[in-house]
Amino acid sequence: SYDFDATKRKCDIGNYYYGQGHPMKPHRIRMTHNLLLNYGLYRKMEIYRPHKATAEEMTKYHSDDYIKFLRSIRPDNMSEFSNALFEDCPVFDGLFEFCQLSAGGSAAGSVKLNRQQTDIAVNWAGGLHHAKKSEASGFCYVNDIVLAILELLKYHQRVLYIDIDIHHGDGVEEAFYTTDRVMTVSFHKYGEYFPGTGDLRDIGAGKGKYYAVNFPLRDGIDDESYEQIFKPVMAKVMEMYQPSAVVLQCGADSLSGDRLGCFNLTIRGHAKCVEYMKSFNLPLLMLGGGGYTIRNVARCWTYETAVALDTDIPDELPYNDYFEYFGPDFKLHISPSNMTNQNTQEYMDKIKQRLFENLRMLPHAPGVQMQAIPEDAVPDDTVDDDTEDPDKRLSIRSTDKRIACDEEFSDSEDEGEGGRRNVANHKKGAKRLRVDEDKKEGEDKKKIKEEEKTKDSSVEKTDSKSVKTEQTSSA
Numbered sequence: 275s276y277d278f279d280a281t282k283r284k285c286d287i288g289n290y291y292y293g294q295g296h297p298m299k300p301h302r303i304r305m306t307h308n309l310l311l312n313y314g315l316y317r318k319m320e321i322y323r324p325h326k327a328t329a330e331e332m333t334k335y336h337s338d339d340y341i342k343f344l345r346s347i348r349p350d351n352m353s354e355f356s357n358a359l360f361e362d363c364p365v366f367d368g369l370f371e372f373c374q375l376s377a378g379g380s381a382a383g384s385v386k387l388n389r390q391q392t393d394i395a396v397n398w399a400g401g402l403h404h405a406k407k408s409e410a411s412g413f414c415y416v417n418d419i420v421l422a423i424l425e426l427l428k429y430h431q432r433v434l435y436i437d438i439d440i441h442h443g444d445g446v447e448e449a450f451y452t453t454d455r456v457m458t459v460s461f462h463k464y465g466e467y468f469p470g471t472g473d474l475r476d477i478g479a480g481k482g483k484y485y486a487v488n489f490p491l492r493d494g495i496d497d498e499s500y501e502q503i504f505k506p507v508m509a510k511v512m513e514m515y516q517p518s519a520v521v522l523q524c525g526a527d528s529l530s531g532d533r534l535g536c537f538n539l540t541i542r543g544h545a546k547c548v549e550y551m552k553s554f555n556l557p558l559l560m561l562g563g564g565g566y567t568i569r570n571v572a573r574c575w576t577y578e579t580a581v582a583l584d585t586d587i588p589d590e591l592p593y594n595d596y597f598e599y600f601g602p603d604f605k606l607h608i609s610p611s612n613m614t615n616q617n618t619q620e621y622m623d624k625i626k627q628r629l630f631e632n633l634r635m636l637p638h639a640p641g642v643q644m645q646a647i648p649e650d651a652v653p654d655d656t657v658d659d660d661t662e663d664p665d666k667r668l669s670i671r672s673t674d675k676r677i678a679c680d681e682e683f684s685d686s687e688d689e690g691e692g693g694r695r696n697v698a699n700h701k702k703g704a705k706r707l708r709v710d711e712d713k714k715e716g717e718d719k720k721k722i723k724e725e726e727k728t729k730d731s732s733v734e735k736t737d738s739k740s741v742k743t744e745q746t747s748s749a
């Protein structure tokens with residue numbers, strides 16, 4: 275789901291232009307879209323044109339002043355503003371609209387997942403992981419990922435964020451650093467490399483226990499080495515954290531031959547991460563991110579869309595609007611280069627070991643009691659909201675096929691008023707769990723709900739402010 279008009283067969287996000295010579299090219303999203311259309315993948319998916327995120331939606335994370343600034347600044351009035359964006363983040367025509375489309379797509383993906391209208395939501399125009407609360411950074415202005423995760427947190431007790439971009443996912447880590455409701459895991463190049471953060475450090479020791487894992491890598495990592503760390507680390511994370519939703523940032527600058535990158539992954543190696551995370555059968559939000567050799571970005575995200583759809587697509591590229599970009603071979607897959615893999619077995623084993631030690635020191639599945647779920651637990655659709663436990667939903671999902679569930683219970687007469695609670699409540703905007711309320715065990719949830727009913731729409735904003743406040747104190 276990204277900015278695409280299915281009837282006009284166009285993809286507006288590709289029209290935005292960072293400027294001459296700038297490596298970030300929104301055109302790559304249009305190329306991706308066109309390629310996956312020509313592979314016929316649209317037949318197996320639903321394509322939505324999400325709304326443009328409003329300034330108000332953006333301020334659920336970003337500061338009011340910053341969004342106001344983004345809204346007002348244009349190439350022709352730049353000189354009137356004293357606070358300039360960073361060098362890498364130029365002011366271009368339609369900048370704010372570009373941010374609205376990117377953020378709107380990711381937030382809409384979360385909503386689709388929350389409503390259980392899809393198993394996997396994709397926004398290749400999202401994944402802009404460097405944007406900060408009040409600051410543009412690394413080609414990113416508005417952090418669509420943080421906004422999407424805030425949306426997921428309305429329905430999910432714990433959300434896992436994974437970042438396979440070559441750069442550290444610093445903006446997302448910073449936003450959720452002090453909450454245990456979001457765990458961030460980033461695999462990235464570390465050492466004299468943008469943004470400079472993301473070294474391995476102790477996260478489970480002492481007073482503060484941070485659910486933020488970083489795997490610092492060196493140049494030239496190949497498919498084999500990457501898989502060797504990604505799978506065991508993620509298996510351990512899934513086991514100890516037990517999220518009920520997963521967000522995967524699929525930055526393609528970790529591919530071999532990237533204009534700004536220095537890794538040596540092929541598209542198959544990169545997509546193994548998608549395949550693996552998909553195998554957990556949790557609601558999955560897939561986002562784009564970096565990627566500066568744009569023909570390979572289009573190849574990668576097209577292939578990963580196919581992986582998400584469980585569909586094999588031929589290596590021979592179909593004819594498409596940008597066919598000439600893919601010469602001379604016109605193939606989908608790429609070969610690794612002969613660059614040296616500086617990540618020795620010894621180095622990776624050492625990091626992996628320390629990381630596992632860290633994970634052991636963190637409380638497992640924080641925020642809820644670890645207990646066996648009664649076998650006769652009623653499926654989520656029939657559970658009354660007042661007693662609904664998000665983790666019961668998780669267990670139901672992992673043991674039942676959701677589609678079967680929906681079918682099976684759609685005729686049920688004891689759904690009570692409202693029927694599909696999640697859907698109905700979402701529309702009314704009634705269910706707005708607060709971060710801290712959610713953490714309390716044995717809380718009188720009925721009371722919470724009544725309180726919520728009396729609150730106006732500012733509840734949601736208050737909610738995110740509390741996240742923001744936490745974040746400020748951690749900086």
Ligand SMILES: [Zn+2]
Binds near residue numbers: 440441527563564
């Ligand atoms: Zn990147």
